[in-house]
Amino acid sequence: MITTLLVANRGEIACRIFRTCRDLGIATVAVYSDADAGALHVREADTAVRLPGAAPSDTYLRGDLVVAAALAAGADAVHPGYGFLSENAGFARAVQDAGLLWVGPPVKAIELMASKTRAKELMAAAGVPLLAPVDPGSATTADLPLLLKAAAGGGGRGMRIVRDLASLPGELTAASAEAVSAFGDGEVFAEPYVERGRHVEVQVMADGQGTVWALGTRDCSLQRRHQKVVEEAPAPGLDDGLRRRLHDAAVAAAQAVGYRGAGTVEFLVSAEGRPWFLEMNTRLQVEHPVTEAVFGLDLVALQLRVAEGGPLPTTTPPEPRGHAVEARLYAEDPARDWQPQTGALLSLDVPEAPGLRLDTGYTGGDTIGVHYDPMIAKIIAHAPTRTEAVRLLARALERARIHGPVTNRDLLVRSLRHPDFVAARLDTGFYDRHLTTLTATAPGEDAARRLAATAAALAAAAGPSPAGTGTGRVGPARFGAWRNLPARPQTRSYRSEPDGTEYEIAYRTGRDGIPAPGTGERVVAVHPGAVTLETDGLTRHFTVTLHGDRVHVDTSSGSYAFTALPRFTDPAERTEPGSLLAPMPGTVVRLADGLAPGAAVEAGQPLIWLEAMKMEHRILAPASGTLTALHAAPGLQVEVGALLAVVQDASATDAAPVSANAPADDPASDPVNAPVHASAHQEETTR
Structure with a gap:
């Protein structure tokens, strides 16, 4: 019987497994890198063991260090989670050789399925359809x-x-x-490559007594860069015959390798309804909560039960109930080629309601770093029907308070409400076709943003307050000068993030001490952290939260982020024309061949490769011209905004660089001379 379990993983994965351990009375051990020293999974574990270093290759991928940590902490079992070493047969063998219980499938099953080519040969022999x-x-x-x-x-x-x-x-x-x-x-x-194919998978659970469950289907077709974004169970629109074929094939795959524990058999289903085997993942999947919701199970608890030698509760799985949808919340900017984002996660507050579940490895105040996947959380909705589950999830995301780096939250809401998704017209090319529309400015969005900026200005005029608070209605000043003439309008300026649109808000403060905008909105109430406005006969409530110069405005129909702009620009902050700035913290991994000051470059030419958050980002030349400065070298660690290089545009050779001591036009207003925050193409290079 397991008494103490080490989870060989981090973040949301480890927190999810710890939750089940607490329910079962099992003590927990976390491992953590230096970058994760203050992470939520470390705080939630009973014991934590440091793995020196930050890179995955030095920490979470070091099986020898993880096994040593388990022994040092007195653990008697190891759960690999998903990702990192979860499908590494050598690690599973090392765990068992150390006398520890392995919460996963047999080593032989991992080895057989580890190579996709060998797995396909095995599946063909078992009669499973494949490409x-x-x-x-x-x-x-x-x-x-x-x-x-x-x-x-x-x-x-x-x-x-x-x-x-x-x-x-x-x-x-x-x-x-x-x-x-x-x-x-x-x-x-x-x-x-099957055009417009659907990604459909079957969750299997097997014990050591020969019972194999096929726990329905999941559709995971909404993907970006072949990585899943939205998943649901059961997969909609499949006829009973196709479902039986998929279930039978998944059970056959598990039986062919003597499988034990939780696993997933993945298929590609063509537009004509033909299924092909893709691979078998010999681990728990990120999207397992939708299956848990539909079948009323705790798959981690079943993994632990099977690892201890126990049987599945019944020879046949329970009956499914309702529909579940999961959305992955990422710190990334979909409109900028899915660029990962980093920084402080100031607030993460998802509404609580029956049928909603939040799985996360972060809380407000944590930092999203550069070393690991940018997923912040998974939000899962379960309801009697697909329509109800989708509606519940979209509304929960819309009302969530997520302050900090840019996220894909708005994209998720729009995706869930897109006509093709609502009608279950799903395939892996969804974002290839619809991303431009899904990230475009919606009709009326600029007016809504301006109204949110107005609320921010009025809240700021009401007086300072700690972040997240808003008590005390504004009233007449008790002391101070009084005049019979109306005060001149005051202004505050805000830059919308991440699109960069600037809004100048004018308002007057009346004799009652309440600031009011000069654009026709009627002020119903103003507090330092809350504003209620009436416009066009509609009353709207705004919650305004300050984090330094960053302002977050949350409403019932969406959230907005602004940077409060100073009245005057500091000349020292000006940047040399043509400067390429790092879009995020990361490591320079390579430079273009022959790249050196004086080299001629072409517009769009990759110059620098920056690795951050498990992906490579190509920094492209903004224009054709000459490289006049190079500040990057392989291995160099850079922070966001660091100067990487300077390209002098061939069409602007007479443009003089801006001096910090001389007056000049704002370079940001000139697209030729503006500093370039590189937002280049990204390539999957996960360690």
Whole structure:
């Protein structure tokens, strides 16, 4: 019987497993890197063991250090979570060799499914339908498009879609290099790429007595960069015959490798309803909560029960009930090529309601760093029908108070309300087709933002208050001068984040001490942290929270972030024209060949590769011209806004650089001379 469990993972994953351990009376042990010293999973564990370093390769991917930590903490079992070493057969063997209980499938099953090529051979022998592999060396135009995959990969890392033969050799080389970097194995294979296919998977749970459950289906088709964003159970729109085929194939896959514990069998379903085996993940999945909600189960509790040698409660799974949808909240900017964001998470407050669940590894006040995946939380909604579950989830996201870095929250809300999603017209190309529309400024959004900025200005005029508070109605000043003439309008300026639109708000403070805007809105109430306005006959409530110069305005229909602008710009903050600034903290991993001051560059040419949050970001030349300065070198750690290089635009060679001691036009108003906050293309290079 397990008494103390070490979770060989971090963040939301570890916190999720600890929750079940507390329910079962099992003591918990966390491991943490230096970057995670103050993380929530460390705070929630009964005991924590430090893994010196910050990079995953030095910490969470060091199986020897994790096993030593388990022994030092007196743990008798290890749960790998998902990600990192969760599908590493060598780690599972090392855990067992150390006399510890492994909460996962047999080592042999992990080995058989670890290589996608070997797994496909095994599934073919078991009669599971699959896509025939394509030999890249003999591929023809008739085989296009192709999907390249790392044989030892997972999570969408290192995948490449090839649509023309000329690019195949280069993409093979790149995919292989990424596979070596991320998984230590450069084997790459190719298979047909199915356009508009659906990603459908089956959760399996097996015990050591021969019982295998197929726990329904999940649809995980809404993906960006082959990584899931929205998942739901059951997968909508599948007929009973297709569901039975998928269940039977998943059970056959588990039985073929003598599986035990929780696992997921993934399929690609074509627009015509034909299923093909993709892979089997020999671990718990990020999206497992939707299955738990529909079947009323705790899959982690079942994992622990099976690991202790116990049987599943029944020979057949429970009946499903209702529908569940999960959305992954990421610190990223979808409108800027999904660029990951970092910084302090000032507030994370998701409404509580029946049917809602929040899984997270963060609380307000934590910091989102550069070393790991940018996922902040998963929000799950369960309801009797799909329509009700989707509506509940969209509304919860809309009302959530999430202050700090830019997130994909607005994209999630719009995705859940998109006609194609509502009608369950799902496939993996959803964001390829709709991202521009989903991130565009909606009709009336500028007016709504201006109204939110007005609320921010009125709240600020009402007087200072601590972040998140708003007590005390503004009234007449008890002391001070009195005049018979109306006061001149005062103004406050705000820059909307992240789009950069600036708003200047004018208001007057009346004799009653209550500030009022000069744009027609009627002030119903003003507090330092709360404003109620009436406009066009509608009364709206605004909660205003200050965090330094950052202002967050939350309403019942959305949230807005602003930066309060000073009245005068500090000349020392001006940046040399053509400067390329780091868009986030990270590490310079390489430079373009021959890149040095004096080199000629072309607009859009990749100059610098910056690694941050498990991805590579290519910093592109903003214009054709000459590289006049280079401040980046491989291995250099940089902070957000750090000067990486300067490119002098060939069309603006006469433009003089701005001096901090001389008056000049604001370079930010000139698109040629403006500093460039690089927001370049990203490539999956997960360690």
